[in-house]
Amino acid sequence: MLLSLFMTFFKIGAFTFGGGYAMIPIIQREIVENKKLIKDEEFLDAIALAQASPGPVAVNTSIYVGYRINGFLGAIACTLGTVLPSFITILVVAIYFYRFRSLAVIDKIFAGIRPAIVALILAAVYKMWTKTKRTWAILGASLAAVIAVMFLGISPIWVVTSGAVLSVVYHRFFAAPQKEREH
Template identity: 60%
Template sequence: MILNLFITFFKIGAFTFGGGYAMIPIMEREIVENKKLIGDEEFTDMLALAQASPGPVAVNTSVFIGYKIRGLTGALSCLLGTVLPSFLIILIIAIFFNDFKNLAIVEEIFSGIRPAIAALILSSVVIMLKKGDNLTKRISIAVIVAVLVGFLDISPVIIIIAGALISLIMNYLKIK
């Protein structure tokens, strides 16, 4: 089982361009739908926890999934499976990059990959929005945050801290 987890996450890491959020839809399809290792609600909970934790969301999610399935060894297996492909690819690119960085074909390949990455990230956003309790509220919050960061140049750190404080206050008031 540990080797299977490693191989599964290695494939996800090796064939997903765009990093964390681009990996989420592929991770969900493979872990929840194809292999049925965890349920849909569990995946959503782990994704929320991964987003709240420091570090890359895909790496955090893979660690939580591995831990849920096989404990510490599962977490380490999924962690290595997720990050090792990127590490190896970057290592190989770094070794040979100066030899081919100015080739037109390389520039065309990267310009072709960009839209696919954007689509995977958008797919991840749509999945997270659909799974929310109140879709309209979540879309509104996403739009407000985009405006605050993109147009008013407010630091995302300030928005995250403000969101955490608002959430704490709302939950405190709900308890009372």
């Protein structure tokens, strides 16, 4: 199982360009849909936890998934599988990139990779959106978070922290008393 987890995340890390957000739909497809190791709801929880934790989202997600499936050793296997391809790639690039950085073909390669990365990130957002309970309040909170980060320059740390605090307050003081009145 540990080798399988390592190889799954190594494959994901090796063939995903664009960082953690681009890896999310691939992790979801492999772990939830193909291997059925965890359920959609739990994967969404993993993404939320990964976002709220310091560090790269793909690494945090792999730690959660690995731990959930096979404890501490599973977390180690998934984490190593996630980071080793990037480490190896960066090492090779650092050694050889300066020799070839002025070649036009390198610019063309990166010009082709960028739109693909944007598409992968948008696909991840769409998949996560379709798996959540969509209400006007959630839509409003999502739009407020986008506006806060993109247009007002508020740090995502503050947006995530505020979302967590507001959710706790809402569920503690508004949602729970309403459920009690309904019963």
